[in-house]
Amino acid sequence: RRNRHETTPPRKRHRGRPFLAGALALGLGASGLAYAKATNIIGADTAAFVVGSGVAAQTDELARATTVDTTYRAAASVSRNERRTAIAATGLRTAKELEAKQKKEAAKQAEKAREAAEKAERERERQRAIANxxxxxxxxxxVLMADQGWTSDSQYNCLVNLWTGESDWRWWAENQSSGAYGIAQSLPARKMATFGSDYRTNPITQMKWGMWYIKMSYGNPCNAWSTWQARSPHWY
Known part of the structure; x- marks a missing residue:
């Protein structure tokens, strides 16, 4: 039995074993390569790698995944390029600015459509009034006064008063003493022929002539009405 205070000498390491293992592995590799060359598995100058069926399947799966990823990236790139092209075409810098501009254009088009609809409705009302x-x-x-630029209620009221005093708005009215004729009491009646040969039966022809006469002589219906009231007997 050893004394517990006795020192155990260190064991010697066998340094030759790693070298032997390395040499053995190198030899096996060389033998395998020589056998492969001898049996024509690989060429004399080519290194051979035997790939198992599992590795091949994984390779195919990776190739398919790569193809899908490439296709997706290409599609995304086209989408981005189209957006960039649209943005560049409008001189804007971001998709947000492009969207804002598109909304603004849509609102402008909607406003134009509304104005066109209102104009069409006014024209329909005009035609109904003329027909009646x-x-x-x-x-x-x-309706006809608007063609002369007389759109206020005051001008309309002056015209109503003026022609009420002249003819009471009767298109067939004729002054027995002077021969003045129609709603506007043209004297002589044939003056209205410049606006239509139907001046004796068409109130539109008569009123068009009457408004032209007022504009040329007085500027507007209220001036003509004031003049009519100041004269005795009344005339304009």
């Missing part, structure tokens, strides 16, 4: 001029000449006159 014999039954309601005052409404037709209101």
């Amino acid at each position: 001029a014999k039954e309601d000449p005052k409404s037709a006159a209101r």
